[in-house]
Amino acid sequence: MPIDFLQSADIVAPQLLGCILTHAGVSIRLTEVEAYLDSADPAAHTYRGKTPRNAAMFGPGGHMYVYISYGIHRAGNIVCGPEGTGQGVLLRAGEVIEGEDIARERRATARRQASDTLPAARLAQGPGNLGQALGLELKHNYASVLGPSFILQPRKFEPEWVSGPRIGISKNTDAPLRFWIPGHPTVSGRKGRPNKKSATPREY
Numbered sequence: 696m697p698i699d700f701l702q703s704a705d706i707v708a709p710q711l712l713g714c715i716l717t718h719a720g721v722s723i724r725l726t727e728v729e730a731y732l733d734s735a736d737p738a739a740h741t742y743r744g745k746t747p748r749n750a751a752m753f754g755p756g757g758h759m760y761v762y763i764s765y766g767i768h769r770a771g772n773i774v775c776g777p778e779g780t781g782q783g784v785l786l787r788a789g790e791v792i793e794g795e796d797i798a799r800e801r802r803a804t805a806r807r808q809a810s811d812t813l814p815a816a817r818l819a820q821g822p823g824n825l826g827q828a829l830g831l832e833l834k835h836n837y838a839s840v841l842g843p844s845f846i847l848q849p850r851k852f853e854p855e856w857v858s859g860p861r862i863g864i865s866k867n868t869d870a871p872l873r874f875w876i877p878g879h880p881t882v883s884g885r886k887g888r889p890n891k892k893s894a895t896p897r898e899y
Contacts, residue, residue, distance in 0.1 A: 700756030704730035713850035721794035741781030751836035754778030768823030798828035816880035
C-alpha cells in the first residue's frame, strides 16, 4: 500500500522501514529512520520557522529535504505532513541491495581512501554515509520520491520494528522518535531502549 505522506512524520517513519529507495544506480532498503515534527519539536530544523536552508522541509510531502551535516555530509529526509507544517523523516541507515560497487566508489571518494574492505553493512550506516551511498546533493531538494530521480518502492510486508530516543541531537532527546529494525547489522549508533514493537518479524 502506498504511503500517505500527508500523515505526520511519526506515523510515516515506521512505514518506511523495509521500503527500498533508489537513486542514481543505488538501491537501499531502509532499516533505521528518525521522525522530526513541526514547531513543537525543538530538535527539528523547522523549530524556529522557515528559512532558505530548511524551506524544502515545509513541503509538499513525499519530497526530499537534503541538508549539509557537520559541514561535509549530505543527509536526506523525506518530507511529511500537510504542506507548510515542516515535518520530515531522516534516513539514518539502510542495506545496499543494488549498486554496491557504485556505493563503494562514492564512499571511497568521500573517505579519500579505498573502501574495498569496508563491510557491506557499513556502506549506508548513519545518515551521512547513506547520503554518500545514494549520491545526495543539495540540488535534490524538492525531488519527489515517486520519480523520476528517486524511486521509493513499498515493502511487501511490515518488518518487526522498535522505537526509542533519537541520537546525535541535543534537544528533545527523550522523544521515542527513532525507529529501526532490531538486530539488523546496518542499524547505526546505540540501540537504545525499545518503546514499541510491531507484530512478529516477517520477510519484507
